[in-house]
Amino acid sequence: MRKFLIAPLFAATALAGDISLTIEIPRLEVAEYHRPYVAAWVEKPDGSVAANLAVWYDVEMKDKEGETWLKDIRQWWRKTGRELKLPVDGVSGPTRPVGTHTITIPSKTTNLPALAEGEYRLVVEASREVGGREMLKLPFKWDGKAAAEASTQGKTELGKIQFSIKAETSN
Amino acid sequence: MKNIAKNALGLATLLVLAAQPAAAHRFWIIPSASVLSGENQWVTIDAAISNNLFFANHVAAPLQAMTVTGPDGEAVEIQNGKEGKVRTTFDIELTKPGSYRIATVRDMLAAQWKEGEETKRWRGPAKDFAAAGLKGKPELKVFENNSRTETVVTSGAPSTGALKPTGKGLELVIGENHPTDLFAGEKSKFTLHLNGKPAANVEVTVVKGDDRYRNEAGETKITTSADGSFEVSWPEAGRYWLNATVEGEGGEIEGVPFSRRASYTATFEVLPE
Numbered sequence: 001m002r003k004f005l006i007a008p009l010f011a012a013t014a015l016a017g018d019i020s021l022t023i024e025i026p027r028l029e030v031a032e033y034h035r036p037y038v039a040a041w042v043e044k045p046d047g048s049v050a051a052n053l054a055v056w057y058d059v060e061m062k063d064k065e066g067e068t069w070l071k072d073i074r075q076w077w078r079k080t081g082r083e084l085k086l087p088v089d090g091v092s093g094p095t096r097p098v099g100t101h102t103i104t105i106p107s108k109t110t111n112l113p114a115l116a117e118g119e120y121r122l123v124v125e126a127s128r129e130v131g132g133r134e135m136l137k138l139p140f141k142w143d144g145k146a147a148a149e150a151s152t153q154g155k156t157e158l159g160k161i162q163f164s165i166k167a168e169t170s171n
Numbered sequence: 172m173k174n175i176a177k178n179a180l181g182l183a184t185l186l187v188l189a190a191q192p193a194a195a196h197r198f199w200i201i202p203s204a205s206v207l208s209g210e211n212q213w214v215t216i217d218a219a220i221s222n223n224l225f226f227a228n229h230v231a232a233p234l235q236a237m238t239v240t241g242p243d244g245e246a247v248e249i250q251n252g253k254e255g256k257v258r259t260t261f262d263i264e265l266t267k268p269g270s271y272r273i274a275t276v277r278d279m280l281a282a283q284w285k286e287g288e289e290t291k292r293w294r295g296p297a298k299d300f301a302a303a304g305l306k307g308k309p310e311l312k313v314f315e316n317n318s319r320t321e322t323v324v325t326s327g328a329p330s331t332g333a334l335k336p337t338g339k340g341l342e343l344v345i346g347e348n349h350p351t352d353l354f355a356g357e358k359s360k361f362t363l364h365l366n367g368k369p370a371a372n373v374e375v376t377v378v379k380g381d382d383r384y385r386n387e388a389g390e391t392k393i394t395t396s397a398d399g400s401f402e403v404s405w406p407e408a409g410r411y412w413l414n415a416t417v418e419g420e421g422g423e424i425e426g427v428p429f430s431r432r433a434s435y436t437a438t439f440e441v442l443p444e
Contacts, residue, residue: 068209074442077208082328
């Protein structure tokens with residue numbers, strides 16, 4: 001019943017729910033450095049995946065060899081990766097160098113506005129060849145219309161993570 | 172005095188025998204990885220019967236007895252096989268997505284009898300028993316020994332096509348949890364079947380690998396419920412060894428009663444959260 005009442009509201013603000021995600025890849029002083037594989041998704045309170053936002057891996061390697069290491073983004077692989085046909089449009093992308101990277105994910109890709117009101121988590125997981133692994137979880141509240149924001153600081157494989165959902169885009 | 176000493180010795184011997192199962196040799200099959208992504212991945216397998224998990228320090232597992240079943244239920248070729256003195260190794264290529272089962276299954280009868288003072292022995296498959304002409308031999312004892320030792324590896328999403336129960340011996344039945352989807356801090360529920368029926372009240376032993384670096388092996392014992400199900404907690408990431416054994420009356424073959432021993436052994440990889 002409730003869904004019926006809320007649905008027209010979304011139609012009126014079609015762009016609400018665009019996600020802006022900033023991921024910092026820290027500079028590491030190690031003998032052998034490979035760019036990390038990174039995945040980001042939105043998780044429901046029960047741990048299931050609400051929206052797959054990004055997976056950065058070596059998409060250019062011949063014979064899809066980059067996919068060999070996707071299993072090392074362990075939780076992402078378990079929750080959604082292993083069920084996907086790769087690459088996924090709008091989700092798969094190449095690895096990123098050291099630095100700060102901002103990506104915008106349109107609401108139509110994530111279908112986030114259709115999510116029920118409640119508590120969610122943005123999860124960012126990074127895994128580096130001959131390196132470590134780090135997973136960060138950013139809780140946020142989504143009521144379908146108000147903006148949401150969260151940020152955190154990684155310790156090893158990830159730097160600062162910032163995340164926001166736009167409330168409404170006025171033209 | 173003499174008698175007491177003798178009894179003490181007898182008791183000590185009994186204790187040693189009783190303690191044996193815990194220290195018994197362990198058959199294991201360990202894959203280089205159990206969770207894989209990408210296409211046409213290779214996995215290398217080590218297998219041995221050893222004192223420690225998972226260190227080859229006793230005898231190699233027979234390479235000839237190894238079978239690999241693919242996600243479609245078809246046999247998969249064993250490649251680069253080598254049976255060494257204390258360890259057997261081989262590779263398999265995962266050409267299809269899904270789960271693969273790597274196993275050694277033994278299903279044999281063993282008999283012993285007396286000819287004068289001498290104890291004679293015979294071993295073979297049940298179908299050869301009649302031809303062996305053992306019926307009526309003095310002090311004839313027959314044992315059935317059915318054992319399955321296995322592990323599972325998965326390319327892509329887990330599947331159960333290769334893991335269908337055979338209905339013979341003691342075996343693990345996959346329900347809500349898959350053996351290649353195990354994580355530290357979680358619990359997994361499995362079911363044990365004996366000859367296709369739920370195996371109730373069977374003790375399942377779980378031991379974490381690398382026991383060579385611990386003074387106590389730290390075995391966990393779980394008893395199966397009436398429906399054969401049991402739950403295992405995975406306190407930390409690592410490789411685990413699981414075993415269950417049942418012994419009892421087996422029935423009759425060619426009018427000769429036999430006792431039965433069935434065992435199931437598996438190794439699992441548990442990943443950190």
